[in-house]
Amino acid sequence: MFRLTDLREILRYVPRFRDRVFVIAIDGAIVEDDNFHNLLLDIALLRSLSVRVALVHGAAFQIERYAKMTDVTPSDLVGTGVTDAATLQVAITAANRVTHEILEGLSANDLRGACPNALVAHPAGILGGVDHLFTGRVERVDAFLIQTLLERDIIPVIPPIGCDGAGRSYRLNSDAVAVELAKTLNAVKLVFLCVEGGVRTQDEMIRQMTVEEAESFLKKNRQTMPPGTVTKLSHAVRAGKEGVERIHIIDGREQEGLLGEVFSNEGIGTLIYTNEYQAIRLAQKKDVRAVFTLIQQGIKAEELVKRTRTDLERQIGEYFVFEVDRNPVACGALHMYPDQNKAELASVYVDTRYENQGIGGKLLAYAESLARSRGVGVLFCLSTQAINYFIQRGGFQLGTPDDLPPVRREIYEKNGRRSQVLIKPLT
The missing domain is CATH 3.40.630.30 (Gcn5-related N-acetyltransferase (GNAT))
Known part of the structure; x- marks a missing residue:
């Protein structure tokens, strides 16, 4: 397991990442996990090393919980299916709560954070003959706003909710948001913190794959992979094809997992890479x-x-x-x-x-x-x-x-x- 005392391993990477951007996508279930406090400490360390961090979070875990509390049957949990009006309201409530918890955590670690209205969204529309109602897609990211926050040492916290030009809100898939943000910011790394903990075969964790290998693996194994892994790997492939060089899928519940993935060659999850990683x-x-x-x-x-x-x-x-x-x-x-x-x-x-x-x-x-x-x-x-x-x-x-x-x-x-x-x- 990675040890924080391995400073030589860390220092080898610091010059390469200084003033570069990491986009870290955190599933809602990870925000509720006991290890979330440690993740915030890891993020604080990244900031102390002059790594710029932008956070994207999901809220499926919280949506399911809030829906039960309000007797609402959610039409979709992950922001890719149909989102009716009742589900949208639950999603907004849940996402706002997660955003607030993250901002509280950043404050507790002496980090400044802000939740900007940086996502311009539009309706997903009619797909396969089905109107997806309040499910949306990212039309664009306000790069100037996000960069302004980063340059002022403020961590952007981006929820899976976007608005169109008329002020209408739409539910978004947080993984898709993370990909768009990473592309816009020319991020050196996109990190998915989830409960799946990487891509596995029947016997072991796959440590590294090229984008081409990941796409082939996805096609061959989609039917037997956990749905969460399918989503993460699909978005990792898309991110790689659209210019993000390193995409990591790791278990956000593992102590020191984020640093272990970023500051060691072998990592603890799955790395999808595009350029000459090897x-x-x-x-x-x-x-x-x-x-x-x-x-x-x-x-x-x-x-x-x-x-x-x-x-x-x-x-x-x-x-x-x-x-x-x-x-x-x-x-x-x-x-x-x-x-x-x-x-x-x-x-x-x-x-x-x-x-x-x-x-x-x-x-x-x-x-x-x-x-x-x-x-x-x-x-x-x-x-x-x-x-x-x-x-x-x-x-x-x-x-x-x-x-x-x-x-x-x-x-x-x-x-x-x-x-x-x-x-x-x-x-």
Whole structure:
């Protein structure tokens, strides 16, 4: 679990997020949860780091409760179906109460907040032959008003209610509002705080997906996914397609969940991303520390041969790194032996937090492509524990010490590890 004491992890992200906007969408059920107080503390920390925050909230949980108190049968709870006049009045009452609770919480944490009339809405109209009455859609967001509040260190709190030019009110879906707000503010992150806690398969949480992967997953699994997850993932896909780079779906009831998602590579929920969240590149001098740390982990696990930091500094140009959100989480090296037209794939290691995510295969493919581009005839590697992996995933075949270049053969004989030699012809 993420720990607030991991300041190095936090500080790595702070320069990138300073003066950028996070749009945080909070389901009404989360506002009622015991962890809501902790979420406000997390938001206060974000503000102290000069991250600008805009809040959007839902009210389905409260609408259902108020409807029971007033003997109203709501025609819709989430703002996508038909909203009749009675449901609209309940929705306005419930949303106003949630807004007030959030503003109270912000005040208790020495934060200023305001609820602006920044949403211009219009009727959803007749859909599928059904008049949706007082259900609306966001026509536009008053960007100037929201930006003015943010620039004055005031947190906008946006309810799922909008008005048209004549002053008529319409019920809105809060997730859709959050997407529109994130687009308008050019937000660097859109965070959905909900009870679903991310997108799951039958066995595990999906930690990261591209927008394309998320859309495909949604099409294949829509019928078996919880309705709340379908809604969140649908809006995440739309946000990604329309320019929001990072969309997070996390459990708002988990203590330190918001900070754990924002300030750690692996996160605690599901991240939907659009740009180069993951990338492989050649290592640079600035990567020496990160690569050395990775190699040390491999040495402790007896997967890699010991290398000193001095050795690494001298050879850093032969290494490559796999980044997650610009932080190296895996590495490898390609050592050239031009006299024999061979190259060694070495120092392949993936941080244990990122195992079983296909990163190793990407490193192998990158190294092979790099070797081919340099005209290498044979790629070889040595392994004591990952022999089957290199054969099955990398297409290597068993070799012998005789396949090694003379210089490398000498080192092989001296270290006494008796590693298995694996080769892969590239011509």
